[in-house]
Amino acid sequence: MARSKATPVRREPSSEFISKADRTPQSKETSAAIDANGKANGDIVARGGSSPGGKPGLPQTTTKKEAGIVTLVIDVAGIYASFLTWAYLQEKLTTTTHGPNHERFKFSVFLLTIQSLFAAAAGQLFMRFSTPRGTPTPKMIPSRAMLPPLLLVAVTNALAAPFGYAALAHIDYITFILAKSCKLLPVMALHITVFRKRYPLYKYLVVAAVTVGVAVFTLHSGSHKKRGGGGNSGQTAWGMLLLGINLLFDGLTNSTQDYIFGTYPGYTGPQMMAANNLFSSVLTGTYLLASPWLVHTPVGAWFNMDVSGSAGELASALGFLQRYPEVWRDVLGFAICGCVGQVFIFHTLSTFSSVLLVTVTVTRKMFTMILSVVAFGHTLSQMQWLGVGLVFGGIGVEAKIARSEKLAKEAAKRKAAAEKAQ
Numbered sequence: 500m501a502r503s504k505a506t507p508v509r510r511e512p513s514s515e516f517i518s519k520a521d522r523t524p525q526s527k528e529t530s531a532a533i534d535a536n537g538k539a540n541g542d543i544v545a546r547g548g549s550s551p552g553g554k555p556g557l558p559q560t561t562t563k564k565e566a567g568i569v570t571l572v573i574d575v576a577g578i579y580a581s582f583l584t585w586a587y588l589q590e591k592l593t594t595t596t597h598g599p600n601h602e603r604f605k606f607s608v609f610l611l612t613i614q615s616l617f618a619a620a621a622g623q624l625f626m627r628f629s630t631p632r633g634t635p636t637p638k639m640i641p642s643r644a645m646l647p648p649l650l651l652v653a654v655t656n657a658l659a660a661p662f663g664y665a666a667l668a669h670i671d672y673i674t675f676i677l678a679k680s681c682k683l684l685p686v687m688a689l690h691i692t693v694f695r696k697r698y699p700l701y702k703y704l705v706v707a708a709v710t711v712g713v714a715v716f717t718l719h720s721g722s723h724k725k726r727g728g729g730g731n732s733g734q735t736a737w738g739m740l741l742l743g744i745n746l747l748f749d750g751l752t753n754s755t756q757d758y759i760f761g762t763y764p765g766y767t768g769p770q771m772m773a774a775n776n777l778f779s780s781v782l783t784g785t786y787l788l789a790s791p792w793l794v795h796t797p798v799g800a801w802f803n804m805d806v807s808g809s810a811g812e813l814a815s816a817l818g819f820l821q822r823y824p825e826v827w828r829d830v831l832g833f834a835i836c837g838c839v840g841q842v843f844i845f846h847t848l849s850t851f852s853s854v855l856l857v858t859v860t861v862t863r864k865m866f867t868m869i870l871s872v873v874a875f876g877h878t879l880s881q882m883q884w885l886g887v888g889l890v891f892g893g894i895g896v897e898a899k900i901a902r903s904e905k906l907a908k909e910a911a912k913r914k915a916a917a918e919k920a921q
Contacts, residue, residue: 574847578859579866581840586867588833590672590875593664597823604826606816607664608783608790611657614834615780621838622773625845629769637767639774645763652755653778657786659748662741669738672871673879676864677713677890678742688750701900705893712889719882768845787813865891 592604604610623639630636640646667675687698687706760766786793790811820827847859868887871877879887 570850574843574850575859577843578840578847579863581836581843582863583866583870585833585836585840586676587870587874588829588836590871592826592829592833593667594672594875597826602819602823604819604830605664605668606812606819607661608657608786608812609816610664610830610833611660612780612783612787613830614837615776615783617834618838618841619773619776619780621842622769622776625842626767626769626773637770639770639777641766641770642763645759645766648755648759648762649774650778652752652759652775653782655748655752655755656775657779657782659745659752662745662748666738666742666745670735670742671877672875673868673877674713674716674738675742676868676871677716677887678739678746693754701897705897708893708896709890712886712893714886715889716883716886719880719886772841772845787811864894 592610594603596603626639627636640649663675663679670678687702691697756771759771790813792811794811820830872879
């Protein structure tokens with residue numbers, strides 16, 4: 500009876516403080532999987548055969564082996580270096596002005612397409628090189644039944660990013676980082692209303708602490724920047740609304756990915772990474788090609804698509820990069836850091852435990868905020884620091900509880916295995 504009661508908890512997302520690049524959903528058999536325009540799975544996978552659940556064409560999972568301290572240092576350093584650089588370039592791209600007219604890079608779909616193409620290629624390479632010798636490389640989509648949820652993930656992922664970048668035109672980057680730490684709120688709302696799941700009391704308390712923290716930070720935000728950025732006085736409410744839509748799509752993406760890993764337990768992170776980014780590239784690429792026509796339609800007028808110019812976003816983005824070719828360095832660096840960071844996350848989860856990744860991602864969030872303060876001249880009031888404390892205090896408490904639960908489950912499994920062996 501105890502095992503059956505624990506099952507719903509095992510399939511819930513383990514933590515809200517993991518960003519789109521590194522959040523950790525739960526599958527039926529493992530608790531180590533992560534999303535980064537794709538997903539990382541926490542098991543070393545033996546390719547080929549059928550899954551434990553009997554899904555054809557899906558690989559079986561085997562026991563994970565811990566690697567040495569050198570591998571650990573390399574993985575953690577890779578995650579920090581790639582994602583801190585990624586965050587720095589993201590803020591730089593969205594806040595830096597160029598030329599006498601103070602033009603700003605505002606082509607979010609173009610940027611997302613470049614990153615998705617890099618990540619799709621990286622996912623394919625990771626699938627190939629992580630496959631043991633003598634076994635065939637697994638298919639990116641081993642079953643046609645997986646197409647609808649995978650397409651839904653690609654659609655929600657492609658829709659989320661433009662709203663997030665649009666929000667940065669009205670709120671500063673630190674507010675953006677703190678609000679993105681509230682991913683558990685839309686995820687829990689979707690799981691409760693759609694999937695009829697229940698959560699332990701402490702998760703509701705964590706959501707309350709994080710939500711209050713973000714509200715305090717936002718309500719006490721003002722002209723606290725030393726140099727120009729994404730904030731726009733008087734438009735904070737609109738920016739938070741756009742960010743709320745971004746978080747809603749993020750929550751739907753995460754919930755759908757949880758469903759995929761729960762329904763197809765042999766599906767791996769590299770497969771998800773390659774499939775999701777390939778589909779996202781097709782969707783956003785199609786939009787870029789169609790944008791010159793869409794900009795003149797009622798849909799284009801409703802979404803204010805002419806902000807990129809009447810020629811469409813693709814032509815406008817290429818024109819901007821032609822005028823300011825130095826921006827190419829930031830665009831390509833952003834895409835490369837994003838896909839490299841995903842690979843480091845996937846390797847960490849497949850080599851170590853998700854408990855380790857929880858610690859890394861929490862500290863990375865805090866270092867990202869500190870980097871933004873130092874590199875871009877943000878200053879915070881005392882009430883804003885209180886809001887920051889509530890956010891990271893809440894996610895820190897959840898991290899500790901999640902770690903304790905994970906270790907308790909692992910100890911129970913070892914005890915059961917020892918008793919069975921006797």
